[in-house]
Amino acid sequence: MMPIWTKSGEKRAVTLLKVQDCHVLRYVSKEESGGKTAKLLVGGKNVSPFSKPESAHEIFKEAGVPRKQKVTTFNVTEDAIIKPGTPLYAAHFRPGQFVDVTAKTIGKGFQGVVKRWGFKGQPASHGQTKTHRRPGAISTNKAAKVYRGKKMPGKMGNIYRTSFGLKVWRINTKHDIIYVNGSVPGHTNCLVKVRDSKLPTYKDCNKNPPFPTFFADGDEELPEDLFDKEIFQFTDSSVTFA
Amino acid sequence: RVSSDGKPPKFQPPPKPVIIDRKTQKEERRFLSPEFIPPRGRTDPLKYYLERKDMIQRRKVFNIPEFYVGSVLAVTTADPYASDKSKRFVGICIQRGGKGLGATFVLRNVIEDQGVEICYELYSPRIQAIEVLKLEKRLDENLMYLRDALPEYSTFDVNMKPVPRMDHEDIPVNKLQVRMKPKPWSKRWERPKYNIKGIKFELPEHKMKAAQKWSQPWLEFDMLREYDTSKIEEKIRKELSKELEK
Numbered sequence: 001m002m003p004i005w006t007k008s009g010e011k012r013a014v015t016l017l018k019v020q021d022c023h024v025l026r027y028v029s030k031e032e033s034g035g036k037t038a039k040l041l042v043g044g045k046n047v048s049p050f051s052k053p054e055s056a057h058e059i060f061k062e063a064g065v066p067r068k069q070k071v072t073t074f075n076v077t078e079d080a081i082i083k084p085g086t087p088l089y090a091a092h093f094r095p096g097q098f099v100d101v102t103a104k105t106i107g108k109g110f111q112g113v114v115k116r117w118g119f120k121g122q123p124a125s126h127g128q129t130k131t132h133r134r135p136g137a138i139s140t141n142k143a144a145k146v147y148r149g150k151k152m153p154g155k156m157g158n159i160y161r162t163s164f165g166l167k168v169w170r171i172n173t174k175h176d177i178i179y180v181n182g183s184v185p186g187h188t189n190c191l192v193k194v195r196d197s198k199l200p201t202y203k204d205c206n207k208n209p210p211f212p213t214f215f216a217d218g219d220e221e222l223p224e225d226l227f228d229k230e231i232f233q234f235t236d237s238s239v240t241f242a
Numbered sequence: 243r244v245s246s247d248g249k250p251p252k253f254q255p256p257p258k259p260v261i262i263d264r265k266t267q268k269e270e271r272r273f274l275s276p277e278f279i280p281p282r283g284r285t286d287p288l289k290y291y292l293e294r295k296d297m298i299q300r301r302k303v304f305n306i307p308e309f310y311v312g313s314v315l316a317v318t319t320a321d322p323y324a325s326d327k328s329k330r331f332v333g334i335c336i337q338r339g340g341k342g343l344g345a346t347f348v349l350r351n352v353i354e355d356q357g358v359e360i361c362y363e364l365y366s367p368r369i370q371a372i373e374v375l376k377l378e379k380r381l382d383e384n385l386m387y388l389r390d391a392l393p394e395y396s397t398f399d400v401n402m403k404p405v406p407r408m409d410h411e412d413i414p415v416n417k418l419q420v421r422m423k424p425k426p427w428s429k430r431w432e433r434p435k436y437n438i439k440g441i442k443f444e445l446p447e448h449k450m451k452a453a454q455k456w457s458q459p460w461l462e463f464d465m466l467r468e469y470d471t472s473k474i475e476e477k478i479r480k481e482l483s484k485e486l487e488k
């Protein structure tokens with residue numbers, strides 16, 4: 001995470017996400033998947049092919065791509081289908097867009113009820129016998145049972161969670177890095193899925209995005225860094241208020 | 243000269259000239275700002291490389307002078323609510339923290355009997371000028387104990403003139419030992435954990451001995467805490483000099 005400053009001198013924190021060897025692996029049509037839209041399988045970071053059996057390599061062989069560590073699905077409309085095997089770059093996103101970022105949260109292991117669910121526990125003194133971080137009562141007398149989903153101690157973290165509506169401040173096309181506002185679930189260097197935001201406030205935010213994606217072999221020559229309009233670029237001189 | 247056994251005196255060759263290359267010596271000793279050195283961790287070095295690029299870009303446009311903890315600085319920042327739209331603060335640097343773009347430094351001064359500390363971000367675009375009025379080092383890296391010292395040690399004239407200094411001189415180390423206000427202090431500065439050399443402790447002997455109870459003499463031998471930055475510093479210095487000359 002890194003600080004960036006806006007043109008009015010306010011500081012924002014930003015997370016850096018690297019797009020590392022992303023390729024489209026397979027196109028699954030609407031009828032085949034049985035859902036409402038077509039799906040595209042996309043694979044992430046490259047990994048050694050020797051730790052999995054040959055049967056697991058089929059998808060990658062069809063697309064002509066080395067084995068990927070993670071394969072995710074994206075629900076796509078019919079006009080945004082991409083041929084399997086095309087690489088995806090950070091320039092697919094543009095500054096000023098809003099994205100949702102999904103990742104597995106940091107695993108905390110087996111945790112008690114105070115840390116896991118934020119229960120208050122019991123006081124430290126005034127006669128409490130061996131009861132300082134326990135859940136207390138778990139149900140009422142009339143219910144005569146414990147309801148399903150009762151908050152109790154258990155394994156915490158290491159589940160998929162999403163941060164919604166994060167603004168993209170800057171894109172580095174040379175190293176394929178997306179600078180996304182705020183924090184993102186997961187530990188440093190973990191795998192992350194970045195999608196266009198589904199929030200209704202940001203429905204009309206994308207003005208002329210690269211559609212269906214940014215193709216590197218096209219005619220467009222993008223500069224090394226793409227900045228948002230609001231961001232303070234270090235090539236400018238210090239901020240002054242008129 | 244009289245020879246020892248009648249033969250002519252042995253030929254003594256003149257001493258070889260010792261060439262001191264002042265330029266390379268200066269380059270080796272050149273100051274590297276502490277926020278460039280990346281902390282130990284599992285982050286990708288690419289992240290630090292990109293941050294350093296941004297820092298170098300800012301330094302090309304805006305001059306961030308060399309300064310240490312203990313030097314007196316004057317900082318002008320942009321302020322939308324001031325009449326001149328800018329604010330100037332003079333103070334002694336008591337702490338330099340943070341790494342990368344978020345590097346900060348805290349300036350302390352006593353204005354009209356009120357101690358004021360302001361924490362500035364080195365790379366914030368609001369800062370319009372940083373002047374070093376007096377460049378010097380102190381005996382410690384962290385002067386937070388000035389809060390519990392007598393106010394005369396933290397007062398600096400707001401209209402102080404910059405102290406002239408020659409380029410080739412070494413940075414002077416001010417071996418001032420500061421006198422403290424009576425206890426209680428905000429932190430127990432006599433304890434060996436803070437390792438403060440710049441205070442003239444006027445505490446009784448038994449109190450100083452009792453404070454040594456909290457010493458951890460094994461810490462200096464702990465190998466897991468060692469972080470040798472010499473090679474990293476070399477690389478970063480070369481990178482910096484290359485980029486700044488462009």
